Amino acid sequence: xxxxxxxxxxxxxxxxxxxxxxxxxxxxxxxxxxxxxxxxxxxxxxxxxxxxxxxxxxxxxxxxxxxxxxxxxxxxxxxxxxxxxxxxxxxxxxxxxxxxxxxxxxxxxxxxxxxxxxxxxxxxxxxxxxxxxxxxxxxxxxxxxxxxxxxxxxxxxxxxxxxx
Numbered sequence: 001x002x003x004x005x006x007x008x009x010x011x012x013x014x015x016x017x018x019x020x021x022x023x024x025x026x027x028x029x030x031x032x033x034x035x036x037x038x039x040x041x042x043x044x045x046x047x048x049x050x051x052x053x054x055x056x057x058x059x060x061x062x063x064x065x066x067x068x069x070x071x072x073x074x075x076x077x078x079x080x081x082x083x084x085x086x087x088x089x090x091x092x093x094x095x096x097x098x099x100x101x102x103x104x105x106x107x108x109x110x111x112x113x114x115x116x117x118x119x120x121x122x123x124x125x126x127x128x129x130x131x132x133x134x135x136x137x138x139x140x141x142x143x144x145x146x147x148x149x150x151x152x153x154x155x156x157x158x159x160x161x162x163x164x
Contacts, residue, residue, distance in 0.1 A: 003082045003093065016085040016153050020078055020143040021125035028071035035064030083128075083141055085153055087160070090130060092141055104139060106161045108132040112154045114147035130154070 003017060038060035042053050076096060084091040090109065093101040110133050116126035126147035130139045144150055 003084060008086065009088070012086050012088045014084060014086050015157055016083075016150065018083045018145055018150070020081055020083075021123070021145040023120070023123055023125045024074050024078060024143050025071060028067050028074055031067030032064045032071065035060045035062075035067055039064065083144060083150075085150070085157055087157060090154060092139070102139065104130055104132050106154075106158050109154065109158050112151045112158075114144075114151045116147060128154075 005014070039057050042056040042060060077094070080096045081094040082091070084093070087106075089106055090104045091101065093099065109130055111131040113129040113131070114126050115129065120126045124146050126144060128141045128144045128147045128150050130141070132139065141150075
């Protein structure tokens with residue numbers, strides 16, 4: 001599902017448009033691989049077909065099937081989640097049938113931070129935190145690809161807006 005620019009003003013341009021980092025697919029993919037390895041190993045345990053080998057094989061295939069369903073669900077979530085920085089605002093939108101959209105005008109952005117765990121640093125993912133003057137809570141955009149670049153992009157957009 002694409003991102004709609006229907007509500008944009010004529011002079012508003014998209015500076016950055018991202019989906020969540022590919023790391024969101026890691027757990028379901030590992031579940032599938034683990035299930036397939038266990039299914040393969042269960043057929044290699046012994047030459048005779050004991051009942052526990054059959055149970056282990058089917059349980060492993062069910063595990064892989066559940067991992068596949070979870071992977072498909074994550075794919076739909078990933079494709080319908082958008083993180084957008086425009087010349088006027090920061091937008092986070094998600095959902096296919098029901099939609100949730102959060103917009104923060106750049107005039108309200110007080111500070112932009114990012115956080116990365118060790119694993120996230122290895123794959124260049126992380127969380128971008130936007131502090132706005134609108135309320136007391138920070139807005140966290142998790143699983144953002146290249147959060148340092150996103151932070152810099154938002155800060156440049158805020159400075160460019162101040163110069164206009």
